[in-house]
Amino acid sequence: MKKLFALLVAALVVTGLHAQQKSDLPNVTVKDLQGKDVNIAKLSNNGKPFVLTFWATWCGPCIKEHNALDEVYSDWQKETGVKIFAVSIDDSRTTAKVKPFIEGKGWEFEVLLDVNGDLKRAMNVSNPPHTFLFDGKGKIVYQHTGYFDGAEEDLYEEILKLKN
């Protein structure tokens, strides 16, 4: 029994060490604002990098971050073709508010609803805001938790690195 266990553990460790070869997008289904199912594993931006930000309508720093991103988003898109997906972790008490909220704020990100935190758990997000940058193949190249003023500049530098 011990041997078998040891073998299994060894196998897991080996696979663990060799991990991160393919896409980092988990096989989790969330909804878009039209109520349509979106399988995260199939998320892409036609081979260009994309950003996933976890936020909630009740999270102050998240709103700051999105306001800042909103200001630069059209420039970033022109320069790099990057796309931003804003994953709302609002639960059922606030989901109905998400669409009027983002429209009212004038944000133009693609919004996804993670109502019961499935994607949040799968991507090990503890506290919003939490931002991930994926390369065109869906591999995480950069992630950041929290938001400080101007942090979007660092994110942009990472996006520019992918362009080369």
Place this chain on the structure above:
Amino acid sequence: MRNNILLVLALALAFGFKASAQSFLENSQVSGSFQTDAQYYRLDKGIDITDLNGKKLGLNGFGKINYTNGNFSAGMRFEAFLPELNGFRPELNGVGLANFYANYDNGFIGVTVGDVYDQFGSGLVFRTYEEWSLGMDNSLRGVRTVIRPTQGVTLKGVYGRQRYYWAPYSNDLDAKNYRGIVRGIDGEWDLNQSIPAMNDAELKVSMGGSFVSKMQDTTVVNNLFYRIPVNVGAAAGRINLAYGRFAFATEYAYKINDPSAINNFIYKNGQALMSSLSYSQKGLGVVLQVKRTDNMSFKSNFTGMENDHDINFLPPINYTHTHSLPSMYTYSTQPNGEMAAQFQVNYTIPKGTWLGGRYGTKLAFNMSQVNDIVRDSIMVNGQMVLNKKGTLGYASNFFAVSDHRFFRDINFEIDKKISKDWHVTAQYINLYYDIETIEGHAGAPVVEANIGFLDVTYKINKRQSLRFELQGLWEKEVKKGYAYDESEKKDYQKRGDWAFGLLEYTITPHWSFSIADKWNYGNPVPEFRDHYFTGTVSYIHDATRIMLSGGRQSEGVVCVGGVCRTVPASSGVTLTISTSF
């Protein structure tokens, strides 16, 4: 013999690994996260902490590992409460593997065994979730199956027993730890996804329905007076419609007789209705939500109180504040009955207009109110009774609103970037908070208060910024000079007027330093007019956050999603470390 079989198995596995090792390794992924919150407590006579009851240190921590390989994933979460931080439930004290699961999902069928999190509709009849900051986890240990027979149709089934802190999952237990078995099914049909002709229709329609039952072997629990139902069922139906800029969503839930400690053992059926209507266009969002709940607490143990053993989730629909003083009085759901409404407008005055300025101006208005439902006496054995144990309890007109107001919040916010370097957020809040009902302080006067804050950020340069907050809370009645009863002095902790100031200096992307003071200067009780001074340093590196803070924490309530825990006043040092990989 047994060993030989195992050896053969191990070898087969080993060869299996070798044969498919290449693709197997390429597809494997390991990820996870850690968090530790540690607090060192000290005596502080200034805020009346004269005895630590032997608890100098508290620690909450978890470590989580996820393993993914294509359609397969598995994971576990290890938790440690050594002992739990002040304000968390003492039942958490301990260390162990709190959660594990294995999942296979190929798009058509998905099966999860282990500890399951899921939600049907908006959760009115079923929601299992985990909220670390509350020490809340009602995951279901059992099986979950999802089938997607055709595009736009999702069928789900769950079966298991809920987590209750560290209580074993076995059947024969004392009344407090005992939980029944929960099983549920849910179906959802998105017409636009499943009917080709409707794929691009302007009108979006989806609907769903669920049924959940709990089975509690009530003979385990010695209850001499009432015959407690063994099976309790609850059902819900929902529909979502969207047309152009309008969206409408509604869900209705119904529960059969379920006498419990929380509803005073009445046999009345429960029901809940939640609806929302919204309009959105670029720069403007409006949403109206209404909710009625009546006797809708649904637990896997009928003796459970507070949020213990919750199977469902009754979402509060009030505004969630994020600043210190506005969030001091946060509403928590009253499971026995509520009539609630909320109205919210978000509007952005466009850039380049006189009021919008160079960057636009964001405005938000919100109003929410919660009242009790109306309960009328009923005739039992020739007598009029109200909410009497063992009866049908009361009669309630579906549309009647009681004069008993639990909560009201009217607020207005301006969020404005003034120039490249200056950003201002300001909010005014008018609050009504029935502290007697919400926090259970019997006889305590209602909190009626005006609250305001100003949050200003100044960008020194590309890397550095300064932020300050000024906040005030002014109660209408309870303030300096209020004639309180000396014997009820305890109820006046945190009451009266408050002032709050914060200064934060950040160096992007790593460092943040802040100092803050919260001052209960207008408390009617002179000895409660305390300063709560804190200093905080935090360091962020990618997905790692380390935060060290020291000072005083005032008595308060921490709420997430209408579920709250009270935090006692404390003094000391707190260290938080979190990371994910």
